[in-house]
Amino acid sequence: MxxxxxxxxxxxxxxxxxxxxxxxxxxxxxxxxxxxxxxxxxxxxxxxxxxxxxxxxxxxxxxxxxxxxxxxxxxxxxxxxxxxxxxxxxxxxxxxxxxxxxxxxxxxxVFGLPFLFRDREHxxxxxxxxxxxxxxxxxxxxxxxxxxxxxAGSRSFYGKEPMESPEDLEGLKLRVMESNTAMNMVKMLGGSPTPIAWGELYTALQQGIVDGAENNLPSFYLSRHYEVCKYYMVDEHTALPxxxxxxxxxxxxxxxxxxxxxxxxxxxxxxxxxxxWREAELEALEEIQKAGVKVTYPDKEDFREMVQPMYEEFSKDPEMKKIIEAIQAVK
Known part of the structure; x- marks a missing residue:
């Protein structure tokens, strides 16, 4: 230390x-x-x-x-x-x-709360x-x-093994940012959160230090992580700007x-x-599929249910509860 x-x-x-x-x-x-x-x-x-x-x-x-x-x-x-x-x-x-x-x-x-926004427009x-x-x-x-x-779009999980549901994350070492919220989310989904600097992640994936990670499509493509990870699961759990x-x-x-x-x-x-950003997302999706990445679209409701305790925990803080309610009230 x-x-x-x-x-x-x-x-x-x-x-x-x-x-x-x-x-x-x-x-x-x-x-x-x-x-x-x-x-x-x-x-x-x-x-x-x-x-x-x-x-x-x-x-x-x-x-x-x-x-x-x-x-x-x-x-x-x-x-x-x-x-x-x-x-x-x-x-x-x-x-x-x-x-x-x-x-x-x-x-x-608050932005680290999974499924905080209803959609892109919201x-x-x-x-x-x-x-x-x-x-x-x-x-x-x-x-x-x-x-x-x-x-910065929506973040989804990717890795070296097939991913189609939360069960596929069970026991995996998943890279996250230096964020307690992100680490808690991964734990609730059964994974083992591992903070690693973005610039060091490609090597960490290559060497098996982590089994996968989570990020948006353009970052996954531009970082060339698709060369190591051939599975991208579009669960869109968070939208961190x-x-x-x-x-x-x-x-x-x-x-x-x-x-x-x-x-x-x-x-x-x-x-x-x-x-x-929108153009980059479409290009990234097309290019990673050309490179042999299997893209899956899981039932998001399965993820929502597993991370619901995070909302309950956040709401214990009056100020945080106020912010969440204000975001949900935006039409």
Whole structure:
């Protein structure tokens, strides 16, 4: 445990060194606000493309006075490390899954509840409502301001052995994010949850460290996990959105006009990403089937019944119960 903490501290220190070195190059841009955005996605991912679009829109709206430099593929750290760098103001922006973010902002663990949304339309209505805006701002006390949510589709299970029902998950070692909610869900479905960094998962699947995982279709395809796992079960248990965040230490230094430009650019990129995401889902489904992956569509009611105790547990917290009821009330 101690060695793990030392390694993590060294890794963060290295990320800081890289960021500070990059910052020195920006010193000559005296009339330009340069914001560094680090994330862990591949450059072909729809969310990365949406963030590039956001950067273009912010630059246009500000007449070139706002520039967003984007560093993908965990160049500046993992999701958790990027969040920690935001909190101390060493990194300007990042994109993380709300599954990881729940460790920093407890209210967001609501998104980890299985079958929370009725359908895709309901999900968007919630994320774009006053409730969605409130959830974006729930991290202000942690120096994290949410600017927008990005669609990350629905997550489903995949593995090396046939999957057609919850019974097929029994006893399997399944990779999950660093999320207590995700781990509890897998336990209720009979699996053994194993947190592993996304970048290390392909090797873990190859070497049999885990038997399978759960994620959305584009991520399953772009990560090439279909080369190892030939079974994808579309149970769509959760729909965890990604969240685009900015450090409040950076946000507070922006002028009111700059804040408006950046917020508008972020929201426009979210709309743009919806279309990209839908196209990516259809492409991924077609390509993995071409690669020999067997895609199955189980009865979701079997899953709903097994995870119902999670709702009962969440409802013991008055604030969480209020959020769940508010989401369910959105028509």
């Amino acid at each position: 101690r060695n793990s903490k030392i390694f993590r501290a060294l890794k963060i220190s290295l990320c800081l060194l890289v960021i500070f070195s990059l910052s020195a190059c920006d010193a000559i841009k005296r009339d330009v606000t340069v914001i560094k955005l680090g994330h862990g996605l591949d450059t072909s991912h729809p969310v990365h493309e949406a963030m590039l679009y956001m950067g273009e829109r912010a630059k246009e709206k500000s007449n070139g006075s706002i520039e967003i430099d984007i560093y993908p593929n965990q160049q500046l750290g993992s999701e958790r490390e990027s969040l920690e760098l935001l909190q101390i103001g060493s990194l300007g922006m990042t994109k993380v899954s709300t599954g990881v973010l729940e460790n920093f902002i407890p209210s967001l663990k 999900r968007f209505k919630v994320l774009e409502s006053e409730l969605g805006e409130k959830l974006l701002n729930d991290g202000l006390g942690k120096r994290l301001k949410g600017l927008t949510f990005y669609d 990604d969240e685009l965040l900015i450090s409040t230490m950076v946000w507070d230094k922006l002028s009111e006009e700059e804040k408006v430009w950046l917020k508008e650019a972020a929201m426009e990129s979210s709309e743009y990403e919806k279309k990209l």
